[in-house]
Amino acid sequence: MSPPSIQLRLQGVRKSFGATRALADVSLEIGVGEVHALIGENGAGKSTLMKILSGAHQADAGTMELSGQPYRPEDPQDARRKGVAMIYQELNLALHLSVMENILLGAESARAGVIDRAASRSRARAALEQLGHGGLPLDRPAGSFTIAEQQVIEIARALLTAPKVMIMDEPTSSLTQADTEKLFAVIRRLRAQGVSVIYISHFLEECERIADRFTVLKDGETVGGGPMAGTSLDRIAALMTGRAVEDLYALPAHSLGAVVLAARGLVRAPRLKRASFELRAGEIFGLAGLIGAGRTDLLRALFGLDELEAGAVEIVGAPAGRATPERRWGQGIGFLSENRKEEGLMLNQSLADNLTLAKLPAFARWGWIDRTRQLATTRQWIERLRVKCRDASQPIGELSGGNQQKVALARLLEHPARIFLLDEPTRGIDVGSKAQIYGLIGELAAAGKSVVVVSSYLPELLGLCDTIGVVCRGELAVVRPRSAWTEADIMRCATGSS
């Protein structure tokens, strides 16, 4: 029997899916009222472990104890009843229903099937108050709130079952800094109320700030853990990747050449108010700013996905003309969307189809596609970028996020583009793939190509870029070489407080 201060204990948990071993030997201990960071690369087994904890899968072997009692949920409903609540990365809200209805969904206060409005309101209000958000209007549709507020609504729903453990899967991947702070305040309240929180995140800095203890998973095994205080992030990253931490951002030397792209006074309502900058050959140009500042709008307008209302774009000195994606491809500009699932990739189609999409006529003779050449080219890229897949005809939707992103990038490289517009190229992918993509960007710069990177991860921008421009409320005003920036400076410019 575990001592009463341990809320959740796992020992020797194993899980295989057919021949694939997802979890080899996982042990975990979480105290009452503890925020515990669960860290690991994609494919390390985090989601399988969470599914087992939340009742979606059954473990093959091992023991689980919740509050000292054996814990073996049969399905997600059972897990919730027993006190384990799960907040998924993709929020689970019925956007058309009101806040109150979402909080009480599946657990309504009713008499003979008719909803008891008074009881519903008080229960919903109480849950929100527990999170410090008692003022949220109960009757507005959930879809009219920001992602951060929607997250609060979902956490409120989870609270209705009086959970002992709340699992949060990548809760901050779509949040601004300010919203992240608010979420942390909510998590601290939960902790004070004795709820244990399992916090899964790629952002090591955040884990460092919010977590009391941590556990690192690698290849389905627990490889390390302990108290957060006093542990260096480098050590954690080393545990994650299983190799000594080389400088992630070590890039080959490259020098800046002539101006290849000049943008003056770009305007596009509602977000982009005024953007001007110059891009040189061999330059890695970073765009920093808060979410919603207009960086994506800038890239999309440059690429011709959205129409510019004012402003001029020059490519190698000559006016670029009306922007359409087709023309931009022709002018050697490639665009990587931040939304690869919806915009960047055709998930049902093969790697080969996705990779060659921008250049399909080159693989065709008189309209007929040369499949052999298509597959051969794809295989070359698979090897070069070490994409983990079965073969070039595998549907790309089956790959992990990092590998999908590599194929999406390869599409630009194959085309070949000279100017790369990359929107959040490393968001939501594992450290190993990130390192590879940084290496790729470095190679491009060394070869004289130009790369524009939009990123919300400041260490990445500071490590990778030659020049950084900060977009604040639709205006790209401040552009300086990297050496003239600190994280604090960027934040100040981004929030408009300097």
Added chain:
Amino acid sequence: MQPTFNRFLAKAGPFLGLVLVIVLFSLPAETRPYFLTFHNFKIILTQTVIVATGALGMTMIIISGGIDLSVGSVIALTSVIGAQLIQRGLPTPLVVAAVIASGGFVGLLNGAAIAGLRMTPFIITLGSLGVARGVAKWMADNQTVNYDSSPINHWMMTANPFSLSLPAGVWITLVLAVLTSWMLRRTVIGRHIFALGSNESTARLCGIATTRLKLLIYVGAGCFFGLAGLFQLSRLRQGDPTVAIGLELDIIAAVIIGGASLNGGVGGILGSMIGALIMSVLRNGSQQMGWPTYFQEIIIGLVIVGAVFLDRWRQNRQAFSSPS
């Protein structure tokens, strides 16, 4: 400001549309003397009953994110069944129960395929559209089914056509509309129907038995369609397997004009009833203008396209998405 204006537009929109259509048809010389009389109003209401009853069931289906293209065929089928049961001398209450139940049975078959076999509602009900129509023609031996008389014949008319009273059919539909609206807004099942249409995986995650709910929705709607078949029978005084061809489009249009979205999660009975009225007023007005029926079809078709276009536009303005 904007979200409240949006919701106002969504609620008041259909009503404004109705007012507009009525005004448009009361202006021309051909229609002015007669269009705005109570007698015409009575005729319009009576002519709305079948589409309105169908719309009650269709509203539930569309809110839940589904669709049912087989309504017209089910109405024909159930009216044939009703006529044949009357022919055989069955007492009226049994006829009513049996017809409604047969509508519910078709709904059960549709629902089982959609919920159980997980096939798309569009395809399944497209199939049952053909099957139900074929069965109706088979049962009626490709003719109309006639009977001597029945109390059902009186549901769609009043003893004196010029009196101030409304036919039983109108009252029945009105009461059912109020009850259905109440059910959708104030009961757990009603809110679950909205949840199902808004985000099915969320509904399932919250422990809602989505398969059972879908089945229930199609069966319930099927019962409404059976009732519409009874009203159809009452109006024609015979069972006709070739009746109500294409009526599903009128019914779906009524629901969409009324504010529902084909993606589910939004909709309401009041809006659907107004939508059904708009369709009736259009037909009634066109008739009185002396327009040929093909002209009516063109207008109705344009209104349907317009309604779906409006639906898309409304959805875009409401856009539940995050900034980037």
